[in-house]
Amino acid sequence: MMIFKTLHTENMLGKSEKISEIDRREFLKIGLAITGVFAGGSILSVASAAEKVFPRGSIVQKYPYRPHYAMVIRVDQCIGCRQCEKGCIAANAVPDYGWRTKVLEKEVPEAIGQKREFIPVLCNQCNNPPCVRSCPVTATYKDKNHGIVMMDIKKCIGCKICMVACPYNARYFNEEKGAIDKCDFCLGTRLSRGEKNVACSVYCPADVRVFGDLSNPQDRVYKLIHQLQKPVWVLKKETDARPNIFYMKG
Amino acid sequence: MGCSEKSTFPGCVKDAAGRVIHGGPVYLVFLSFFIVLFLAGVVSGVYSLFIEGSRHAYGTYREIPLALLIATYIFFVVASTGLCLVSSIGHVFGNRDFLPIAKRSVLLALITIISGFLVIGLEIENPFRMMLYLFTSANLSSNIWWMGTLYMLYMIFMAVEFVLLMRESHRIAAFFGFLSVLAGVSAHSNLGGIFAMLSGRDVWYGPFLPVYFILSAMMTGSAFIILFSIVAQKLRGQGMNEDEQKSLALVSKLAMLMIAAVAFLTIWKMITMTTGGETRLITLHETISGSHAFSFWVLEVACGLIIPFFLLLLAGGRRLGLMTVAAALMIFSIFFMRLDLVVMAQIVPLYWDMGVKEFSQLHTYAPKWKEILVAFGGIGFCGMAFLLGEKIFNGFSENREAEAVESTEPESE
Numbered sequence: 120m121m122i123f124k125t126l127h128t129e130n131m132l133g134k135s136e137k138i139s140e141i142d143r144r145e146f147l148k149i150g151l152a153i154t155g156v157f158a159g160g161s162i163l164s165v166a167s168a169a170e171k172v173f174p175r176g177s178i179v180q181k182y183p184y185r186p187h188y189a190m191v192i193r194v195d196q197c198i199g200c201r202q203c204e205k206g207c208i209a210a211n212a213v214p215d216y217g218w219r220t221k222v223l224e225k226e227v228p229e230a231i232g233q234k235r236e237f238i239p240v241l242c243n244q245c246n247n248p249p250c251v252r253s254c255p256v257t258a259t260y261k262d263k264n265h266g267i268v269m270m271d272i273k274k275c276i277g278c279k280i281c282m283v284a285c286p287y288n289a290r291y292f293n294e295e296k297g298a299i300d301k302c303d304f305c306l307g308t309r310l311s312r313g314e315k316n317v318a319c320s321v322y323c324p325a326d327v328r329v330f331g332d333l334s335n336p337q338d339r340v341y342k343l344i345h346q347l348q349k350p351v352w353v354l355k356k357e358t359d360a361r362p363n364i365f366y367m368k369g
Numbered sequence: 370m371g372c373s374e375k376s377t378f379p380g381c382v383k384d385a386a387g388r389v390i391h392g393g394p395v396y397l398v399f400l401s402f403f404i405v406l407f408l409a410g411v412v413s414g415v416y417s418l419f420i421e422g423s424r425h426a427y428g429t430y431r432e433i434p435l436a437l438l439i440a441t442y443i444f445f446v447v448a449s450t451g452l453c454l455v456s457s458i459g460h461v462f463g464n465r466d467f468l469p470i471a472k473r474s475v476l477l478a479l480i481t482i483i484s485g486f487l488v489i490g491l492e493i494e495n496p497f498r499m500m501l502y503l504f505t506s507a508n509l510s511s512n513i514w515w516m517g518t519l520y521m522l523y524m525i526f527m528a529v530e531f532v533l534l535m536r537e538s539h540r541i542a543a544f545f546g547f548l549s550v551l552a553g554v555s556a557h558s559n560l561g562g563i564f565a566m567l568s569g570r571d572v573w574y575g576p577f578l579p580v581y582f583i584l585s586a587m588m589t590g591s592a593f594i595i596l597f598s599i600v601a602q603k604l605r606g607q608g609m610n611e612d613e614q615k616s617l618a619l620v621s622k623l624a625m626l627m628i629a630a631v632a633f634l635t636i637w638k639m640i641t642m643t644t645g646g647e648t649r650l651i652t653l654h655e656t657i658s659g660s661h662a663f664s665f666w667v668l669e670v671a672c673g674l675i676i677p678f679f680l681l682l683l684a685g686g687r688r689l690g691l692m693t694v695a696a697a698l699m700i701f702s703i704f705f706m707r708l709d710l711v712v713m714a715q716i717v718p719l720y721w722d723m724g725v726k727e728f729s730q731l732h733t734y735a736p737k738w739k740e741i742l743v744a745f746g747g748i749g750f751c752g753m754a755f756l757l758g759e760k761i762f763n764g765f766s767e768n769r770e771a772e773a774v775e776s777t778e779p780e781s782e
Contacts, residue, residue, distance in 0.1 A: 123650070216424065217431070221727070223720060223723065223725035223726070223728070224725060224727065225725045225726065238723065238725060249567060249568060252508075252510045252511065253511055253512065253513065253563070253567070254508055254511055254513075255508055255511040255513035255514035256499070256503060256506045256508060256514070257502075257506045257508045258502070258506075274498065274506055275494075275495065275498070276493050276495045276496070276499040276502065276503075277493050277495045277498075278493045278494075278499075278513060279429075279434040279435060279493075279494075280435075280511075280513055280563065283434060283435055283570065284567050286569030286719060287569075287719065288431070288719045288720065290431075291431045292423075292434070292494065294424055297495060298494075354723075355569065355719075357568075358568045358569045359568055360568070
């Protein structure tokens, strides 16, 4: 049928087998759409993109939290070793049926040179988290100090609406805890004990995951995001979740 | 309780128990069957949640966490809201032609909402925490909180309304009926809102679902009233009186109107899904020509909309056999409408558009038998409570005379 032509011509229903050039261009557009969010401390021409990531009216120097934890994923550096996954599992006792972070793999056979790309994903610690809005009993909440989306496991009723609400598939039901589990930037297991970095970043041999404080101009995360030379993007910006996980190349 | 005013309460209970016990072999077989279903469902749910763990017992998983049991819950609460709305036309909004169906409808609304709560109670992982934190740690921006709270109020209003109706206090009953309608519509549209406000879920997101749920509720409520009124008449073993028949004819017209409305909404939902992105397009593809095509075309469209519409048209509000088949088909198919509505929006992986290996296949869902038993448990409770209710309240027959007298009184009431 006519309406499904695009599905068949672009082989969208069998993506894993063959990624078309159109798909690749579509994917690249994700990055181009929000390229150059910041320049030297002021919001650039793509002001709407910045507005989508941070609450309206905020300026670059004024992030909602202190520290405002965020992560930059230098996606082209990822070699797919999945040490980050192992580090996360070890640090946070993640059961074998769940994950808090995952490295996704994309093959582009038509590409010149490198034909495979790895894309780490995790909870985006959104500034406008759909999971927090939908939880009926505030079992999941945005911490007022550091902005991490937390779980109060004793309150969780296990309705699983947060799992459906999350645009990033970042939540799962942990049987042992009897509650939903998710990435908390290792707050419980590392940051609260004086560590400065999260497990997935520590375990990464390729310096893919840069964790830090977006409200601190001296922080590496701040510097990586507040530059114009390289595109910075977020996943699923159209959901208006305003994530704190940024992606870039280089 | 279906006994005369002079009777004492123990006497009434004894009479009611006698009517149940002497209900006849067919009645008792069905009653036993529904009791067994109900108990099996409860045992299965308790075992699944508290002993085996839902991860093993139910067919849901990380990517499709909401499925059969949520659909069953929605099915029951949709029916309850519909029953409340349709019955309110008579005893709340003053259309007397709808009065004869009022009591049974209100009781059915109560039964179906409890069936829904039973199923959801065996679906969520920590039902006891819910009872505590829904009140002590409320999130007012959550649709689930509003839905849960409003449905509890709705249930209380309905219970009061039913008691008042049985005591023939129609004026106060109408007031509580009005409160039930308000709470029911608010709760039910919030149920739609749970899905409609998930901006990360393309297929659900938007204002469509709250509206669809209300119209769909009226359709379901009409079907329930038709089917259960006719079954009740068979249980009584008497013919349907003229008023009741007139009521049912009107309800069947309403059912046809609602079928048309739901068909109209379904058509436009399908058309709009051709735009708005790959997820919507793939979901549409799977719905109309993929893995769910049978469920959509045969169950939803043919058995749920087209065939019942023409059967009701043919029945003309008089041929009870045709009306029974139409209503039964509708109820059966509406269940699958709910299941498809819940599951289909989750089949396309969230990372699909990135073209990654891990999420390159559409998600599939197949319920496990323990999950199916819980759904049957809800159906069992519904059937059991209906059959018991018909005998306990003596088919609402002794009150008809009073109702008829009251209905002829001036409008000033």
